[in-house]
Amino acid sequence: MEIPSKFSPQTIESKWYEYWQKNNYFKSVPDNREPYTIVIPPPNVTGVLHMGHMLNNSLQDIIIRRARMRGYNACWVPGTDHASIATEAKVVEKLKEEGIEKDDLTREAFLEYAWDWTNKYGGVILEQLKKLGCSCDWDRTKFTLDPDMYESVIKVFIDLYEKGQIYRGFKIVNWDPKAQTTLSDEEVIYKEKTGKLYYIAYQVVGSNEKVIIATTRPETLLGDTAVCINPNDDRFIHLKGKHVWVPLTKRKVPVIEDEYVTMDFGTGCLKVTPAHDLNDKALGEKHNLEIIDIFNSDATINEKGLDYEGMDRFEARKKIIKDLEAYGSVVKIESHIHKVGTSERTNEIIEPRLSYQWFLKTDNISKPAIEAVLNSGEIDMFPEKFKNTYRHWMENIRDWNISRQLWWGHRIPVYYYGDGNEDFVVAVSSQKALLKAKEKTNNQNLTLSDLKQDEDVLDTWFSSWLWPISVFDGIRNPKNSDVEYYYPTQDLVTGPDIIFFWVARMIMSGYEYRKEKPFSNIYFTGLVRDKKGQKMSKQLGNSPDALKLIDIYGADAVRVGLMLSSAAGNDLLFDENLCQQGKNFANKIWNAYRLIEGWKIDENINVSSSTKEALKWYKNKFEKTLVFVDENFEKYRISEALMSIYKLIWEDFCSWLLELIKPNYGQPINIETYNKIIVLFENNLRLLHPFMPFLTEELWHFIKNRKSNEALAISSWPSINEFDSNTLEEFEKAKEVIVGIRNFRKEKNISFKEKIDLFVSKSSSILPFEASIMKLGVVSTISYGGAPKDVFGRSFRVGTFELFIPSNSLEDSDTERRKINEELTYAKGFLASVEKKLLNKSFVSNAPEDIINIERKKMSDIKQKIILLEKSLSAL
RNA sequence: GGGUGUUUAGCUCAGUUGGUUUAGAGCGCUACCUUGACAGGGUAGAAGUCGGGGGUUCGAAUCCCUCAACACCCACCA
Numbered sequence: 041m042e043i044p045s046k047f048s049p050q051t052i053e054s055k056w057y058e059y060w061q062k063n064n065y066f067k068s069v070p071d072n073r074e075p076y077t078i079v080i081p082p083p084n085v086t087g088v089l090h091m092g093h094m095l096n097n098s099l100q101d102i103i104i105r106r107a108r109m110r111g112y113n114a115c116w117v118p119g120t121d122h123a124s125i126a127t128e129a130k131v132v133e134k135l136k137e138e139g140i141e142k143d144d145l146t147r148e149a150f151l152e153y154a155w156d157w158t159n160k161y162g163g164v165i166l167e168q169l170k171k172l173g174c175s176c177d178w179d180r181t182k183f184t185l186d187p188d189m190y191e192s193v194i195k196v197f198i199d200l201y202e203k204g205q206i207y208r209g210f211k212i213v214n215w216d217p218k219a220q221t222t223l224s225d226e227e228v229i230y231k232e233k234t235g236k237l238y239y240i241a242y243q244v245v246g247s248n249e250k251v252i253i254a255t256t257r258p259e260t261l262l263g264d265t266a267v268c269i270n271p272n273d274d275r276f277i278h279l280k281g282k283h284v285w286v287p288l289t290k291r292k293v294p295v296i297e298d299e300y301v302t303m304d305f306g307t308g309c310l311k312v313t314p315a316h317d318l319n320d321k322a323l324g325e326k327h328n329l330e331i332i333d334i335f336n337s338d339a340t341i342n343e344k345g346l347d348y349e350g351m352d353r354f355e356a357r358k359k360i361i362k363d364l365e366a367y368g369s370v371v372k373i374e375s376h377i378h379k380v381g382t383s384e385r386t387n388e389i390i391e392p393r394l395s396y397q398w399f400l401k402t403d404n405i406s407k408p409a410i411e412a413v414l415n416s417g418e419i420d421m422f423p424e425k426f427k428n429t430y431r432h433w434m435e436n437i438r439d440w441n442i443s444r445q446l447w448w449g450h451r452i453p454v455y456y457y458g459d460g461n462e463d464f465v466v467a468v469s470s471q472k473a474l475l476k477a478k479e480k481t482n483n484q485n486l487t488l489s490d491l492k493q494d495e496d497v498l499d500t501w502f503s504s505w506l507w508p509i510s511v512f513d514g515i516r517n518p519k520n521s522d523v524e525y526y527y528p529t530q531d532l533v534t535g536p537d538i539i540f541f542w543v544a545r546m547i548m549s550g551y552e553y554r555k556e557k558p559f560s561n562i563y564f565t566g567l568v569r570d571k572k573g574q575k576m577s578k579q580l581g582n583s584p585d586a587l588k589l590i591d592i593y594g595a596d597a598v599r600v601g602l603m604l605s606s607a608a609g610n611d612l613l614f615d616e617n618l619c620q621q622g623k624n625f626a627n628k629i630w631n632a633y634r635l636i637e638g639w640k641i642d643e644n645i646n647v648s649s650s651t652k653e654a655l656k657w658y659k660n661k662f663e664k665t666l667v668f669v670d671e672n673f674e675k676y677r678i679s680e681a682l683m684s685i686y687k688l689i690w691e692d693f694c695s696w697l698l699e700l701i702k703p704n705y706g707q708p709i710n711i712e713t714y715n716k717i718i719v720l721f722e723n724n725l726r727l728l729h730p731f732m733p734f735l736t737e738e739l740w741h742f743i744k745n746r747k748s749n750e751a752l753a754i755s756s757w758p759s760i761n762e763f764d765s766n767t768l769e770e771f772e773k774a775k776e777v778i779v780g781i782r783n784f785r786k787e788k789n790i791s792f793k794e795k796i797d798l799f800v801s802k803s804s805s806i807l808p809f810e811a812s813i814m815k816l817g818v819v820s821t822i823s824y825g826g827a828p829k830d831v832f833g834r835s836f837r838v839g840t841f842e843l844f845i846p847s848n849s850l851e852d853s854d855t856e857r858r859k860i861n862e863e864l865t866y867a868k869g870f871l872a873s874v875e876k877k878l879l880n881k882s883f884v885s886n887a888p889e890d891i892i893n894i895e896r897k898k899m900s901d902i903k904q905k906i907i908l909l910e911k912s913l914s915a916l
Numbered sequence: 917g918g919g920u921g922u923u924u925a926g927c928u929c930a931g932u933u934g935g936u937u938u939a940g941a942g943c944g945c946u947a948c949c950u951u952g953a954c955a956g957g958g959u960a961g962a963a964g965u966c967g968g969g970g971g972u973u974c975g976a977a978u979c980c981c982u983c984a985a986c987a988c989c990c991a992c993c994a
Contacts, residue, residue, distance in 0.1 A: 043953095045954075046954085046956080047956095212992095230990095230991085253994085254994065255994060256994065257994085301993090302993055302994085306993090306994060309994095310993095310994055312994095317994080319992050319993080319994080320992095320994090322992090378993095378994090379991090425920065426920095428919080428921090429988095429990085432919070432920090432989080432990065433989090433990075436990080436991090536988090536989090539989095571927090573987090604928090604943090605928055605942085605943095607929075607930085610922095610929085611987085611988095613927090613928065615927085615928080615943090617943075617944090618928090618942095620956080621956095624954095624956045624957095625956095626956095627954065627956055627957095628953090628956080628957085630953090630954080631953040631954035631956095632954080633953085634953045635953035635954085636953085637953090638952090638953070671932095675932085677932095679930095680930075683942070686942080687941085687942085694953090694954090695958085698953085702953090705952055706952085779959090779960080782960070783959090783960065785959090786947095786948070786949090786959070789948095791949095792949085792959095866938085869938070870937070870938065873937095873938060874937080877935095877974080877975075880975090881974085882973095882974040882975095883974040883975070884974080885974080886975090887935070887974065887975075888935085890935095890936095891936090891975090894936060894937085895935090897937090898936090898937050902937075
């Protein structure tokens with residue numbers, strides 16, 4: 041035999057991947073078939089494959105491979121994301137290692153360095169996806185900074201600006217002092233921290249009185265421009281219209297009144313720092329307060345901060361408290377638990393900062409996106425619970441801060457020609473900008489050197505929100521044949537953590553730019569956790585090396601391992617044992633084929649009855665399973681689909697069908713049976729292919745030499761045929777009889793080589809699947825009409841059948857009696873519960889007819905069984 | 917502070933508009949078997965008062981209320 045007894049994935053995986061690629065099976069161009077499209081959630085260009093990617097991309101591959109087999113024009117578009125903050129941070133760090141500071145480089149030099157880095161490491165992850173077996177159309181690979189993608193992003197910015205949806209605003213934004221950029225609200229993570237609440241005394245001007253103010257951020261008093269009380273608060277009523285001295289400064293600020301102040305928090309008296317707090321900013325606008333910004337961009341104190349200039353904000357806090365204590369101005373310090381905003385990327389504490397930024401209005405574009413998910417049902421989410429999350433966010437959505445003070449990204453197409461708030465134009469290039477500026481200013485003498493392009497780039501998500509459109513060039517050329525054919529896509533497979541960052545925004549951009557949803561179904565995967573339930577992360581070091589897993593178990597096994605326990609939206613507690621299970625499964629199928637392949641074929645041999653029975657049963661079993669698999673795919677219950685295929689192959693095909701059909705050792709098999717088995721085996725491979733592409737393709741080609749248009753990857757998914765459930769039920773009964781015989785052998789220690797005789801009580805019907813029972817029970821004769829008299833043996837019952845097997849060994853009647861009594865107790869208890877139901881008048885009058893009939897059938901069945909049992913008992 | 921989920925066998929989870937024998941699967945566990953596909957195998961078995969309490973119903977793991985534990989999301993109370 042040439043086939044090795046163990047399946048070794050390592051030797052075949054690259055072979056088949058190359059074969060698929062060479063034959064362009066994954067390539068898709070528009071044709072007259074229906075399209076089935078998935079766009080990949082683009083991983084960070086400098087990222088490496090981790091467990092989350094493996095889960096996410098295995099799912100996409102399973103879905104797209106099945107679609108391909110079902111005859112759709114399947115198109116899976118791969119690509120990577122430039123991930124501006126993350127990548128820029130990596131590059132800055134790398135430069136630092138080489139002793140270079142970002143500030144010492146020009147923008148151009150820095151970008152050159154970043155591109156070198158990207159070209160060197162970028163796309164590694166895409167190669168790793170190939171190892172996993174991902175059937176992407178690699179000719180369509182996109183990068184969010186590709187020139188055409190760049191143009192699309194800029195075009196959208198200009199368009200939205202011209203529609204009045206994008207504006208420049210002077211607002212409090214989330215500032216990351218480490219990355220030196222603003223962040224969107226979604227990029228801020230609130231972490232619970234124990235801080236301190238400082239009670240500080242402010243001297244009232246022209247009085248001996250002091251007011252006490254509670255604050256968590258005493259250093260910001262340098263920027264205080266008012267003190268606020270609640271007009272309904274009797275305690276402070278006398279302070280109306282007065283001023284107070286800001287401690288340590290020589291400034292006096294007004295006492296203002298606003299109902300915003302909570303009377304029972306802190307002291308009921310609030311210091312107002314419009315430059316450094318969102319609420320204070322609002323108060324400041326309402327009451328026309330001065331704004332004093334006391335921080336530099338790195339969160340050190342600036343020249344407004346008196347002696348504290350140059351100090352870090354936390355250092356300054358300590359010093360200020362010390363100085364205040366020296367003046368006796370600190371009344372008390374309490375420990376205080378509160379949530380502190382931190383940067384998702386750098387972990388740095390966010391500084392609310394007032395600055396000019398670019399914003400996208402969201403109230404209009406969010407409307408159709410809400411409608412599509414929550415009302416019209418155009419977009420489905422799996423699991424559905426995420427619709428709630430989505431609704432909540434969408435209904436409370438705020439304008440999106442899209443500018444970032446970074447270099448790595450799409451530079452904002454805004455050109456300033458002066459210092460005024462309105463002294464800018466928005467244009468696709470500097471030349472166009474010049475024309476616009478000349479027109480706007482009526483100054484024909486302007487030159488390019490008078491224009492200064494905005495230094496900032498756009499939020500990464502401002503490019504990825506266009507992804508399903510821009511990968512098909514649908515922004516630049518909205519009528520091109522690709523986008524018209526592939527858009528909208530079918531499925532999006534992603535994590536719930538980016539539902540706001542990305543999913544919601546793609547839906548918004550889809551309706552804005554295509555007047556259509558970007559995808560029909562969203563499958564949210566869970567987080568991959570370790571066995572203890574901890575999130576897998578680099579920091580914890582609990583994440584297995586994805587590629588190493590593929591090396592050890594094979595890509596197919598890892599995919600199976602991941603799929604076996606990952607219901608949509610549920611976190612997945614990853615256990616390497618699951619990969620082992622996948623590997624075992626691969627080996628099982630491998631050996632099933634080895635068995636079949638080893639049979640000698642004979643054209644003249646007759647087909648046995650057991651073979652006929654077995655083939656008839658398995659055909660029905662397969663059809664039933666196929667229906668179940670298809671249904672589960674429709675509901676995105678991928679793990680359920682896989683489990684049913686797993687059981688079909690392992691139990692039904694290997695343990696029952698092959699055992700029934702297997703010729704005796706050295707005996708040949710009938711050629712027709714052999715051919716039928718091969719077809720059945722091929723159909724199994726079809727079902728399994730999306731999950732285990734490499735193994736199945738390998739076996740597919742082992743079976744016979746296939747031409748390049750006969751590869752499994754592009755073969756067909758089985759079509760559904762009717763099945764007879766009666767046949768399936770009867771086979772289940774036959775199995776029970778076989779199990780009974782096996783039990784008997786085990787208890788009597790009778791070897792499987794020794795044939796037995798089986799007697800069936802004078803039952804009106806004959807046993808179903810008699811030949812199968814004889815073969816797998818190793819039975820020489822089946823006789824009806826009850827057990828012979830004066831013969832020792834053991835009886836057992838299956839449904840309404842009573843069976844008897846004679847045995848030479850002396851019967852232990854006590855054991856027998858005990859067994860029957862146990863069965864009897866169960867049966868009587870069961871009968872009682874059924875009778876109780878049927879004697880209940882309200883049940884009989886209220887329950888539907890078919891339910892009552894089921895109960896009646898249960899009752900008559902169990903009564904018969906009780907009679908059988910009692911008869912057996914008295915016979916002993 | 918608000919919201920959404922979860923809680924079923926040792927572990928991970930199904931249980932699909934309440935009714936198909938007094939709850940299922942995979943893994944694990946136990947016993948035995950196994951030199952003719954596979955020990956990465958086979959056969960069988962044990963194992964759960966469906967988180968607690970209350971209610972609706974002829975009937976509840978499934979619907980309602982309540983309590984508890986856990987998880988996640990959202991939020992500008994200094």
